[in-house]
Amino acid sequence: MSTLGYDIAHLLDGAVLLFSFMLLYQRRMSGLISVFALQSVTLAVVAAWGAYTRHAPHLYASAAIVVVVKAVLIPVALHKIMTRLGIHRTVDAAMSIGSSMIAGASLVALSIMLVLPVTFASAALTRESLALALSTVLLGLLMMITRRNAVTQVIGFMSLENGLILAAVGVEGMPLVVEMSIAFSVMVAFIIFGIFFFQIRERFDSLDLPYLESFRGERR
Amino acid sequence: MMVELAAQVAQVAMVLCLAPGLTGLVRLTKARLVGRRGASLLQPYRDLARLLRKDALVAENASWLFRSAPYLVFTVVWFTASLVPTFTTGILLGPTADLIALTAFLGSARFFTALAALDIGTSFGGIGSSREMMIGSLAEPAMLMMIFTVSLLVRSTSLVDVAEILATGELGIRVSLLMAAVALVMVAIAENARIPIDNPSTHLELTMVHEAMVLEYSGRHLALMEAAAMVKLLLYISLIGCLFIPFGIGSRAEGISGFGLGLATYLLKLAAGGVALGVFETSIAKMRVFRIGEFLGGALLLGLLAMVYLYISRAM
Numbered sequence: 001m002s003t004l005g006y007d008i009a010h011l012l013d014g015a016v017l018l019f020s021f022m023l024l025y026q027r028r029m030s031g032l033i034s035v036f037a038l039q040s041v042t043l044a045v046v047a048a049w050g051a052y053t054r055h056a057p058h059l060y061a062s063a064a065i066v067v068v069v070k071a072v073l074i075p076v077a078l079h080k081i082m083t084r085l086g087i088h089r090t091v092d093a094a095m096s097i098g099s100s101m102i103a104g105a106s107l108v109a110l111s112i113m114l115v116l117p118v119t120f121a122s123a124a125l126t127r128e129s130l131a132l133a134l135s136t137v138l139l140g141l142l143m144m145i146t147r148r149n150a151v152t153q154v155i156g157f158m159s160l161e162n163g164l165i166l167a168a169v170g171v172e173g174m175p176l177v178v179e180m181s182i183a184f185s186v187m188v189a190f191i192i193f194g195i196f197f198f199q200i201r202e203r204f205d206s207l208d209l210p211y212l213e214s215f216r217g218e219r220r
Numbered sequence: 221m222m223v224e225l226a227a228q229v230a231q232v233a234m235v236l237c238l239a240p241g242l243t244g245l246v247r248l249t250k251a252r253l254v255g256r257r258g259a260s261l262l263q264p265y266r267d268l269a270r271l272l273r274k275d276a277l278v279a280e281n282a283s284w285l286f287r288s289a290p291y292l293v294f295t296v297v298w299f300t301a302s303l304v305p306t307f308t309t310g311i312l313l314g315p316t317a318d319l320i321a322l323t324a325f326l327g328s329a330r331f332f333t334a335l336a337a338l339d340i341g342t343s344f345g346g347i348g349s350s351r352e353m354m355i356g357s358l359a360e361p362a363m364l365m366m367i368f369t370v371s372l373l374v375r376s377t378s379l380v381d382v383a384e385i386l387a388t389g390e391l392g393i394r395v396s397l398l399m400a401a402v403a404l405v406m407v408a409i410a411e412n413a414r415i416p417i418d419n420p421s422t423h424l425e426l427t428m429v430h431e432a433m434v435l436e437y438s439g440r441h442l443a444l445m446e447a448a449a450m451v452k453l454l455l456y457i458s459l460i461g462c463l464f465i466p467f468g469i470g471s472r473a474e475g476i477s478g479f480g481l482g483l484a485t486y487l488l489k490l491a492a493g494g495v496a497l498g499v500f501e502t503s504i505a506k507m508r509v510f511r512i513g514e515f516l517g518g519a520l521l522l523g524l525l526a527m528v529y530l531y532i533s534r535a536m
Contacts, residue, residue, distance in 0.1 A: 021518070021522075105524060
């Protein structure tokens with residue numbers, strides 16, 4: 001692969017990471033969903049670029065799956081759920097936006113420090129994109145921890161999964177079977193989440209998860 | 221030497237002539253996008269000419285500081301704008317165009333604006349300058365982080381060197397540069413008092429920042445303050461252009477032969493920047509004042525991340 005190919009691949013990986021930060025920064029529910037959709041589109045471009053530069057046509061399939069499932073189906077469904085449940089208000093975070101951004105930056109540094117010594121023998125492209133992918137995964141986890149609302153936690157989970165696909169695309173690309181099964185399990189998980197949303201809503205009149213805690217005997 | 225001098229003189233004149241037109245372009249874009257016809261591109265020139273003809277009213281308790289600040293601010297901003305390479309890097313003052321010095325110049329312009337706003341003792345001036353200082357204290361670290369990243373990459377803080385090396389494209393596309401570019405755009409939005417940080421066309425008491433500071437000015441003083449703001453906008457777009465999209469800019473070695481292409485691409489970049497700013501401002505709502513910290517904190521973080529990432533990719 002040419003150096004320009006490498007550079008563009010890294011740039012796109014970096015863009016996926018930037019969108020993760022935007023997810024952490026975003027406060028409005030609808031904004032979150034569109035940023036997530038943008039991140040998925042960028043991820044699809046990463047996969048397609050990998051397919052083009054490395055002559056790996058199966059990655060085109062990955063890109064197509066990502067676009068259809070994560071950039072169209074899931075965001076549209078989330079929007080529908082939002083309007084059905086009538087949640088348009090801003091997201092309340094357990095941690096202030098500023099401190100979660102700082103935590104995010106330290107997680108990026110951590111993942112880079114973690115990946116570099118382990119993958120000393122690998123090619124530079126793999127190492128850098130692996131570091132970026134791990135950061136995306138950790139940022140998704142951070143988002144799940146710091147947000148109180150069920151919908152935002154689900155978006156955190158989905159962006160975490162975006163990070164996993166990023167890692168897979170960056171290394172060698174995963175077998176199509178695995179790819180398909182992951183896509184479907186994400187879909188299934190999403191459907192289950194959707195059912196849960198309605199159940200939680202019906203029971204507690206809110207999607208804020210702290211309400212559940214008293215039923216697990218954690219508080220009060 | 222003569223060519224460089226001519227280029228410098230041309231640039232000094234050009235930044236001043238183009239700046240109101242750029243502001244007019246941004247306003248026109250915004251007007252068109254919301255379905256109005258909008259004033260022509262020449263309207264800012266007419267406004268400035270009208271203000272220059274009018275008498276300057278000065279409050280009774282204004283000191284010399286209030287009267288001299290417009291001249292100081294305008295001169296500093298104009299001078300700084302003539303240092304940033306626009307169509308060619310081969311300008312006479314090019315070697316003095318240090319990125320850190322550039323930030324310091326802009327910081328001193330901000331300082332005098334805020335000081336003059338406090339001088340009269342009105343409450344709006346106080347609100348404006350305290351907010352401006354808050355924005356400045358958050359934007360400048362982000363700006364410096366961005367500068368450090370670019371300078372570490374190129375191994376020079378001279379704007380001319382940076383632009384020439386980046387224009388050759390031998391460094392390739394870097395993730396750090398992407399992050400630094402986003403950080404600079406965010407800082408530029410804050411520094412130029414654009415939406416979402418501040419609304420340049422509002423006089424609503426609770427939200428204005430820059431307008432609150434220049435509220436007491438009239439006549440030629442106001443004209444100078446407004447012209448300074450316009451030149452500053454042009455300066456930031458030129459800076460973004462010469463750091464992150466330096467293609468087509470004439471180099472020192474090319475001399476006079478690089479002027480034509482440089483000028484054409486520069487005008488194109490300027491127009492693209494103006495339209496993009498108009499579209500961006502239309503599509504976004506103004507932020508609450510207390511969220512500015514998060515916005516600029518994000519810019520600082522991006523600058524920091526760019527630098528961390530730069531060290532990592534070096535180590536590989």
